Amino acid sequence: MEMIEEQIFTPLRNKVTQGRRISLQEAELLYQRASDEQLQELALIVRSRFHPEKEASWTRMCIINFTNICIAKCDFCAFYRLPHQEGTYTLTAEELVRSVEIFHQGGDGYIGFNGGFNPKLSLATYREVFGEVRRRFPDMVLYEMTIPEFMFYCKLSKVPYEEGAAYLKASGTAWIPGGGAEVLSPSFRLRHSPGKYTVDDYFQAQAAVIRQGIGSTATMMIGMDESPRERFEHLERLRHFQDLWKKMPSFLCWTYKPWNTSFGGQEISDQDYLRWLAICRIFLDNFKHIRTSVLTRHEVALHGLRYGADDLDLPTSDEVISKAGGEIPTDHKKILDHGRKLGYSLKRRAASLAQPS
Numbered sequence: 001m002e003m004i005e006e007q008i009f010t011p012l013r014n015k016v017t018q019g020r021r022i023s024l025q026e027a028e029l030l031y032q033r034a035s036d037e038q039l040q041e042l043a044l045i046v047r048s049r050f051h052p053e054k055e056a057s058w059t060r061m062c063i064i065n066f067t068n069i070c071i072a073k074c075d076f077c078a079f080y081r082l083p084h085q086e087g088t089y090t091l092t093a094e095e096l097v098r099s100v101e102i103f104h105q106g107g108d109g110y111i112g113f114n115g116g117f118n119p120k121l122s123l124a125t126y127r128e129v130f131g132e133v134r135r136r137f138p139d140m141v142l143y144e145m146t147i148p149e150f151m152f153y154c155k156l157s158k159v160p161y162e163e164g165a166a167y168l169k170a171s172g173t174a175w176i177p178g179g180g181a182e183v184l185s186p187s188f189r190l191r192h193s194p195g196k197y198t199v200d201d202y203f204q205a206q207a208a209v210i211r212q213g214i215g216s217t218a219t220m221m222i223g224m225d226e227s228p229r230e231r232f233e234h235l236e237r238l239r240h241f242q243d244l245w246k247k248m249p250s251f252l253c254w255t256y257k258p259w260n261t262s263f264g265g266q267e268i269s270d271q272d273y274l275r276w277l278a279i280c281r282i283f284l285d286n287f288k289h290i291r292t293s294v295l296t297r298h299e300v301a302l303h304g305l306r307y308g309a310d311d312l313d314l315p316t317s318d319e320v321i322s323k324a325g326g327e328i329p330t331d332h333k334k335i336l337d338h339g340r341k342l343g344y345s346l347k348r349r350a351a352s353l354a355q356p357s
């Protein structure tokens with residue numbers, strides 16, 4: 001990897017050290033030409049505005065898939081089944097409660113629910129099912145659906161996003177995280193996922209969710225055929241959105257698993273992931289928490305702490321990743337020990353990340 005000449009890098013370092021924001025052109029320059037060490041240096045300067053140098057947080061995260069029926073047909077997805085295909089399922093409230101119970105016995109508090117665009121479900125189904133889960137486990141943090149699912153069920157129920165969000169909020173929904181964002185670039189969406197949503201629509205839905213007082217987060221999936229320009233479109237839109245609303249506590253970047261998908265391809269390298277994580281920390285200067293993905297990068301994700309990340313989830317299961325050929329890293333002690341060997345003090349995630357901002 002090359003390195004940016006000192007006379008160009010020094011003004012950039014000064015800018016970041018003074019807490020000033022880097023431009024899109026400067027971020028592109030860093031991505032194309034900075035050495036790993038230069039990226040780490042800037043990412044750690046931005047990280048130090050929010051967190052002590054050698055501290056990071058973690059939580060165990062259980063991902064439960066509510067339904068695998070989906071009509072969006074994204075070409076990067078190995079998880080979904082069309083309604084008429086074999087092997088479809090939709091869990092009942094009782095089955096969901098049982099799945100949560102197993103995780104709850106382990107003493108952990110985060111559950112992410114993930115499903116498809118199932119034409120047989122509705123906002124009312126979600127309200128009823130998750131109302132029951134919440135009633136049984138009032139102490140748990142429940143990520144009840146992702147923004148794209150919320151969008152789909154609002155459309156299916158023929159209600160505007162504002163009304164859909166108010167309806168869920170009134171029934172107690174606390175979180176609708178920004179999973180399923182992949183790359184928020186119109187050209188990327190057209191190539192891979194035209195049936196899911198448009199970028200403008202995505203942000204309108206997320207704004208409605210936030211306005212109604214429901215917590216949300218930011219995510220990104222890299223590693224398909226997205227161009228640097230498309231990746232940066234995603235970061236620009238996110239930074240702008242966060243400037244407007246200032247409500248998202250965290251950003252998570254994870255990577256595409258190519259097996260059993262119609263798009264196929266190969267996984268990106270660890271270095272590509274870590275370099276991009278550093279760019280995210282430097283460019284997204286209005287996000288307190290940058291989360292590194294143990295789910296998709298295993299122990300390597302811990303090196304992300306040296307590239308600006310400060311938080312991680314330890315996954316127990318995720319059918320979306322398993323179906324796409326990813327192995328779920330469940331030896332959590334080994335992963336945490338690895339982080340400690342790198343010199344980090346790793347603590348359970350603080351309440352600030354469990355509360356909508």
Ligand code: SF4
Pocket residue numbers: 070071072073074077078079080115116117148180196
């Ligand atoms: S990524 Fe989500 S929306 Fe797209 S096909 Fe898979 S389940 Fe459906």
